Amino acid sequence: MSILYGVPVSPFVRKAMLAHAHKNVPYEMLITMPNSDDEEFRQASPTGKIPAYKTDDGVAFADSSVIVAYLERIDATNSLYPDKASDYALALWFEEWADVSLMEAAGALYFQRVIGPTFFKHETDLKRVDEILTELIPKVLTLLESRITEGNWLVGDDLSVADIAVGSCLINLLHADYQIEQSRWPKLYSYNERFIALPIAQEQIATEKGMIAQANS
Ligand SMILES: N[C@@H](CCC(=O)N[C@@H](CS)C(=O)NCC(=O)O)C(=O)O
Structure with a gap:
């Protein structure tokens, strides 16, 4: 069976887990911290970043986008990539934007409020949180609001894959107790509700909440 290296509370590992769950592809999770010096993990991820992956035929690589693209090639059911070329391009754009820009804002808040205090015993930097809340987050949420169209999904x-990548960032906001203002970002508010209600998202959130609660106890 394939091996996924990482920890479920990492947003990029979460993205890979959500893709496996959506596509019903089984895997074994090997709990691995970023920069672990485990040899097999480093074979897959020379930079030490999580997630990393080893296929059931023993090929190892890293990066959530690569893992999701690989999954699609081994099992095309519940496809995460639209057929139409322009939709395919759009989905890849959302994925890239979420992994970089949305993650920069949502990941920063999640790190300050959850990951830092829970797993590294760092104190929350309230000045940084203020900057994130007043500058970083409104900018990305306003852009996202402008890109949500009539369909159910992005x-x-x-x-x-657009929803898996954006949704992974929205789960950061949920853990960080950030409420999306319905009056300011109405389309995003509804989209977020829809994404969080998905059974695959609910299951992922429950797993992560369990880990966070255990680390805090
Ligand atoms: N582009 C990569 C980003 C992975 C990433 O930055 N992972 C973080 C954890 S969420 C990490 O391993 N950070 C450790 C480091 O940068 O040294 C992906 O999509 O997998």
């Missing part, structure tokens, strides 16, 4: 009516 690119049309089917869930795609």
Whole structure:
């Protein structure tokens, strides 16, 4: 069976887990911290970043986008990539933007409020949180609001890699107790509700909440 290296509370590992769950592809999770010097993990991830992966035929690599693309090639059911070329491009754009820009804002808040205090015993930097809340987050949420169209999901009516990547960032906000203002970002508010209600998201959130509660106890 394939091996996923990482920890579920990492947003990029979460993205890989959500893709496996959506596509019903089984895997074994090997709990691995970023920068672990485990040899097999480093074979897969020379930079030490999580997630990393080893396929059931023994090929190792890292990066959530690579892992999701690999999954699609081994099992095309519940496809995460739209067929139409322009929709495919749009989905990849959302994924890239979420992994970089949305993650920069949502990940910063999640680190300050959850990951730092829970797993590294860092104190929350309230000045930094203020900057994140007043500058970083409104900018990305306003952009996202402007890109949400009529369909159920970000690119049309089917869930795609765009939703898996953006949704992974929205789960950061949920853990960090950030409420999306309905009056300011109405389309995003509804989109977030829809994503969080998905059974795959609910299951992922429950797993992560369990880990966070255990680390805090
Ligand atoms: N582009 C990578 C980013 C992975 C990433 O930055 N992972 C973080 C954990 S959420 C990490 O391992 N950080 C450790 C480091 O940068 O040294 C992906 O999509 O997998």
